[in-house]
Amino acid sequence: MFASTAIVTTLLCFFSLHPSFGQECTSRQEIQSSLKQIQKFLSAHEASYLQVLRNLKKKINLLQSNTLKQTTKVINSTCTKLDAPLNGRKLGKSHSVGHEVHFLCDPGFELMGSESRICQESLTWSGQQPTCRDVNECVSSPCLNGGTCMDEVNQFSCVCAKGWAGTTCQSPVPTFFVTMTNTSAATSTVNTAAAATLPAATAGPFVRPSRCTIVQGTTHCTCEPGYTISGRDSNTCTDIDECELFHNGQAGRLCLHACVNTPGGYRCSCPAGYNVTRDGRSCKDIDECATRQNNCTKDQMCINTYGGFQCVRVDCPKIPNATYVKTSxxxxxxxxxxxxxxLCSQTPNTFSYHYLAVVSNLSAPRVMFRVSALRPMGDTLRFALLGGRLARRHFTVQRSERLTGQLMLVSPVQGPATVEAEVEMSELERRVQLGRYITKITMFVSQYEF
Known part of the structure; x- marks a missing residue:
């Protein structure tokens, strides 16, 4: 600073502009030396200024680079896009960290793999990519009375044994018999291709005389419908036990439940809790609740089941730290x-109770119940199956829509039995639980398959 002031004073003296005008100024040689010093001084300041500019430019470039990296990181902070499985669908479009996508299969297919997958901090998906496998509808042996099951897409067909018809070979085909006994075969002129001999039925109390005619020396004896010639005695007709004949023959059983032999015919009977249908062969359940044929009290609900009824009463659960009231x-x-x-906020918000009546050995897989959210509060909805080993043996829970889960029967249940399952629906917002809803399903399984 002092050196620069001296240099300026010398210049002003030289140009007669300094207050010391009139005094002897410095020599020209000193002036040239001062100018050189000024040049050095300016050069040093210029270099320092340029260095400051370079440092500032580096800092600006570094800030721009960091900003670009952060923007790129934000843009790329999503997981790779997931495709829907073949013969299935994908629910959920967001691939950001913490979000979920859900998968479900078309009717007739079952999900293999992860039902839900979460985009993790590592930008990878949890679980395994699911696939939809064709359900073999023939696993539950739906074809009755010796029928052969043919698996098809989302359905099955039955190839019935001789004497049976219907979608599951459940209906016997009526068979008519003509009984003719030829006592003089050597002189017979009757076409033998049109004659058939039914084996003699077991001797019983129902006996009728036969009707015989003689044509060209040949005796033909016949019986009334429902009777047959008894052994070698062409004069006696014995009642045919249709129940035994159809039970042991290729045509199978004649009645859905029980067959009662009658003189010249038969009738079908049903177990308690059923009525015989109009065709006289099948059974129809009696609704004891609708017809008031039950003994349920006023504080109980009557649940009609196949072949009977159940009286149930819903009592709200007693859970520590929470109090429940019955709203319906x-x-x-x-x-x-x-x-x-x-601790209260962690308990379920609601408990719902539902009762189902099913027949024994109901074919599986099939949907038994659906649970839906009317107004979702969070960004994620989860469904889970609660309960013990018995429930998990026969049931599973799958997502059918974005807001709907369904209870699936995966294996038949042999009746009589009572099976319970609980479906939990949870609402979450950024993995924080907002609410839990429990649906308790009780399934009353009949003793019979009808």
């Missing part, structure tokens, strides 16, 4: 939780 005959809701009671 089959629904309990939790009272508002106090602010200081954090």
């Amino acid at each position: 005959p089959m629904r309990c809701e939790r009272n508002p939780c106090p602010v200081e009671n954090k």
Whole structure:
């Protein structure tokens, strides 16, 4: 600073502009030396200024580079796109970290792999890519009375044994018999291709005389419908036990439940809780609840089942830290939780109760019940199966729509039995639970397959 001031004073003196005008100024040689110093001084300042500019430019470039990297990171902070499985669908479009996608299969196919997958912090998906496998409808042996099952896409068909018809070979085909006994075969002129001899039935109390005619020396004896010639005695007709004949023959059983032999015919009977249908062969369940043929009390609900009924009463569960009240005959809701009671908010918001009546050995897989959310509160909806080993043996829970889960029967249940399952629906917002809803399903399985 002092050196620069001296240099400026010398210049002003030289040009007669300094207050010391009139005094002797410095020599020209000193002036040239001062100018050189000024040049050095300016050069040093210029270099310092350029260095500052270079440093500033580096800092600006570094800030721009960091900003670009952060923008790229934000743009690329998503997982790779997932495709829907063949013969299935994918629910959920967001691939950001923490979001879920769900998979479900078309009717007739079952899901193999992860039902839900989450985009993780590592930008990889949890679980395994699912596939949809064709359901073999023939696993449950739906074809009755010796029928052969043919598996098809989302359905099956039955090739019935001789004497049976219907979608599952459940209906016997009526068979007519003509009984003719030829006592003089050597002189017979009757076409033998049109004659058939039915084996003699077991001797019984129902006996009728035969009707015989003689044509050209040949005796022909016949019996009334429902009777047959008894052994070698062409004069006696014995009642045909249709129940035994159809039970042991290729045509199978004549009645859906029980067959009762009658003179010259038969009749079908049904177990208690059923009526015989108009065709006289099948059985129809009696609705004891609708016809008031039950003994349920006023505080109980009557649930009609196949072949009977059940009296049930719904009592709200008693769970520590929470209180539930019944808002309908089959629904309990939790009272508002106090602010200081954090454990209360973790208990289920509602309990719903539902009852199903099914026949024994119901074919599987099939949908038994659906649970849906009317107004979702969060960004994620999850469904889960609760209960013990018996429930997990016969049931599973699958997602059918974005807001709907369904309880699936995966293996037949042999009746009589009562099987319970619980479906949990949870609402979450950024993995934080907003609410839980429990649906309890009780399935009453009949003793019979009808």
